[in-house]
Amino acid sequence: MLRYALLRLLGAIPTLLLVIVLAFLMVHAAPGGPFDEERALPADVAAKIEAAYHLDETLPQQFMRYMSGLLQGDLGPSFRYRDYTVSELIGSGFPVSLRLGLLAILLALLVGVGSGTIAALRQGSLLDRVVMSFAMTGISIPVFVVGPVLVLLFAVKLHWLPAGWSGTESVWKYLLPVITLALPQIAYIARLTRASMIDVLSRDFIRTARAQGLGTKAIIRFHALKPAMLPVLSYMGPAIAAILTGSVVVEEVFGIPGLGQFFVRGALNRDYTLVLGIVIFYATLIIALNLIVDILYGVIDPRVRHR
């Protein structure tokens, strides 16, 4: 098991390096400097600014400087938010995004696995068809459509829930953003669970359990759930990536001061170091979580360890 985990860890390192190099090169290949304003700066001022941000060095020098900073957790200064480092900005935005993301994943797993299992048990029934139509709809409608429509309905028209983030302390402000984020994932997980549960329930060991007189609840709980969860587990990697992408939109729509909002603001303001830092941070997070999913897969299904 340890060997399997270590092999996976080694495999993740080149991916991470690739991400950093690609992102770094992309930002530095950009035409025009980060401080090009409408009014040209005097030459000596421009030179001083470039020297202060080490933009006068050669590309390999800059890369080495960036890498050594990165290893110490320093992503450099933000070009637009004066007096803040990128690490400070990430540190202030990430906890908010993390809370949202975790709640969304939890909700997606609970509702998705639950409704998928029920649909699988009543395959072909009206309930099954309703759940599956909902799932197809949930997959098709993008987060940036669901979010605003929910706000329009529940906050603007019905006044049941707060529309924004700031100005309210009630925990209800989490409800709409979390539902918006979770909805497409609920849909995917429900579809995956249904398909794999139907497959597992047709296996011989389930027939044996049933022949021994075990009830449906016990069969699901002790025999079917674990093997049926394997496809859902391998979907967790893409799900996390989708929730991170979704949180960029959700934070824009609901005005939540999280990492996604910094990312979009940075992108629109051409704050190169901030955008670069957040891309690297997101990528590291996704790769690390994929790694954890891979290792968990090995824990649940011993067969993959010995391949």
Added chain:
Amino acid sequence: MKKSAGVLLFILLLAIVGPWLSPNDYLGTNFDALLRSPQLAGMHLFGTDDLGRDLFVRTMLGIRVTLMVAVVASLVSLVIGVTYGAVAGYVGGRVDAVMMRFVDTLYALPFIFFVILLMVAFERNFLLIFVAIGAINWLDMARIVRGQTLSLREREFVDAARLTGVSTPRIIFRHIAPNLLGIVVVYVTLTIPQAILVESFLSFLGLGVQEPQTSLGALVDAGVNKMEGASWMLLIPASLLAVILMSFNFLGDALRDFFDAKHKQ
């Protein structure tokens, strides 16, 4: 399946013909008719926006742009994916292993963030949107094409071609590729909604199509800003986007089931 195809065809026709039939154009501002709700007066079927522009024509234009970006991006991913997958599958061996390992690595990358990075680094260039979206969507295609090629290359007609001295690139493009058509068509139908999603996501964030051009994503974004007084500005483009995405997904799913069933026989 027929229903989804019908809906898509109808929307496409509307997007092509609609702007001709309307007396309004997408640029014309009318400060006497700001934020009008959908009405027959002035033929503002979808209302007007905060600059008094006719939203029916703008929405039709948005659909055109969205569909065009999606189709071109899918073609880009089709060309990359089919070439990559067919070469890996046909050549096989160590080349195949390395090429597929590379695809696995790319799968782990958060591509959408790279697209945003690209948009930040190089001005928001229309062509770049096509290429960038196409470049992130070829991975699935490459995997599927490789799988099909692996079985195709063992078939007699490929042996025959090889024996008569046909070159490897020619075998791949003239003998293998045409036989991949069925599955490729299915996966393009599933790639198009993904491309639509990425394009409208970027436009929604203000990183995609730029004013006065528009796309469904950009229209949804404008609608969000005005939804408290003018809910039609959000609801019309949002529901059209949802219907288009749903139709493509249903169509793709149905085609895939059909193809799988045919394949199993």
